[in-house]
Amino acid sequence: MNTNQKTVLVTGATGTVGRYLIGELLAGGHRVRALTRSPEAANLPTEVELVAGDLAAAPPEGLFDGVDSAFVFPAAEVAGFVKAAAAAGVAHLVLLSSLAAALEHERDRGSASQVHHAAIEDAVRDSGADWTILRPGTFAGNLLPWAQPIRFTGGVRGPYPTSAQAPIHEADIAAVAAVALTGPGHAGKHYPMTGPQALTRIEQLDAIGAAIGRELHFTEITPDEFSAEMRSYGVGDDIVSMLLHYWSDTVETPDVVRPTVPQLTGRPARTLADWARDHAADFA
Numbered sequence: 001m002n003t004n005q006k007t008v009l010v011t012g013a014t015g016t017v018g019r020y021l022i023g024e025l026l027a028g029g030h031r032v033r034a035l036t037r038s039p040e041a042a043n044l045p046t047e048v049e050l051v052a053g054d055l056a057a058a059p060p061e062g063l064f065d066g067v068d069s070a071f072v073f074p075a076a077e078v079a080g081f082v083k084a085a086a087a088a089g090v091a092h093l094v095l096l097s098s099l100a101a102a103l104e105h106e107r108d109r110g111s112a113s114q115v116h117h118a119a120i121e122d123a124v125r126d127s128g129a130d131w132t133i134l135r136p137g138t139f140a141g142n143l144l145p146w147a148q149p150i151r152f153t154g155g156v157r158g159p160y161p162t163s164a165q166a167p168i169h170e171a172d173i174a175a176v177a178a179v180a181l182t183g184p185g186h187a188g189k190h191y192p193m194t195g196p197q198a199l200t201r202i203e204q205l206d207a208i209g210a211a212i213g214r215e216l217h218f219t220e221i222t223p224d225e226f227s228a229e230m231r232s233y234g235v236g237d238d239i240v241s242m243l244l245h246y247w248s249d250t251v252e253t254p255d256v257v258r259p260t261v262p263q264l265t266g267r268p269a270r271t272l273a274d275w276a277r278d279h280a281a282d283f284a
């Protein structure tokens with residue numbers, strides 16, 4: 001029996017990080033309540049108490065009853081939710097933010113991600129509850145759009161093939177979130193986090209190739225060609241510009257690897273090879 005059993009409210013529960021987080025919390029013997037807009041489609045473990053609701057709307061009656069800590073997904077509007085949680089006595093909020101909010105690089109100033117996450121961080125710090133802010137860098141899941149070109153063409157097209165990033169496995173974000181939500185000593189902390197290695201985009205593709213047993217080719221295109229392709233898929237210029245600045249900067253200056261995942265969880269961070277194996281079915 002877990003003598004430190006907590007009741008944790010999870011928002012973003014049906015998302016990638018949220019599902020891993022729920023697995024971590026249940027494995028640790030904690031009680032989980034999940035807020036979702038579509039309980040009928042949630043497909044979460046039966047031990048999870050589902051509550052229908054929207055982060056951006058007034059919290060449903062009783063949502064915060066008995067809740068020790070809450071995981072806050074950075075939806076468009078969460079200020080009302082975090083104020084209500086603090087007022088209802090939720091002692092600790094753990095926010096999924098982004099490394100962009102740390103403004104470590106000039107490229108982040110005014111970017112879509114920096115503006116969005118900085119505003120949500122302010123709301124959480126002003127909520128009145130204790131808080132911990134998780135600041136992951138690029139998610140490994142950002143490579144999923146490569147699945148279709150890999151399946152159909154045996155490779156990908158993109159700019160800056162030698163730029164190097166340190167993608168983080170979403171399960172590791174969840175593992176750190178679970179530690180912060182259920183253990184002492186995390187209030188008032190900002191946790192920057194990345195994967196364990198900076199890999200060039202070619203090496204990232206190779207990791208996927210190794211997981212599916214195929215040699216994959218990276219075809220370099222210009223930033224202008226990339227922008228035009230993204231626009232044709234309806235991707236906004238703010239997102240395209242954010243990506244291009246990130247990749248062009250990380251040609252000369254690869255992502256700095258952060259030790260947060262091993263420090264907080266006590267085990268090595270998952271590698272991109274691990275992530276690629278977990279997602280082999282998406283790419284094969």
Ligand SMILES: NC(=O)c1ccc[n+]([C@@H]2O[C@H](COP(=O)([O-])OP(=O)(O)OC[C@H]3O[C@@H](n4cnc5c(N)ncnc54)[C@H](OP(=O)(O)O)[C@@H]3O)[C@@H](O)[C@H]2O)c1
Pocket residue numbers: 011012013014015016017018035036037038053054055056073074075076096097098099136137138139142
């Ligand atoms: N991609 C990156 O490189 C990166 C880097 C740093 C930070 N981030 C942050 O991480 C987020 C993605 O996390 P993820 O991959 O776990 O998300 P995800 O898989 O896209 O899932 C989003 C979840 O949020 C819930 N949600 C959205 N709006 C909601 C609302 N108004 N009310 C209640 N729930 C709402 C949805 O649940 P229901 O539909 O069940 O309600 C859904 O399960 C990004 O949006 C970004 O803020 C991303």
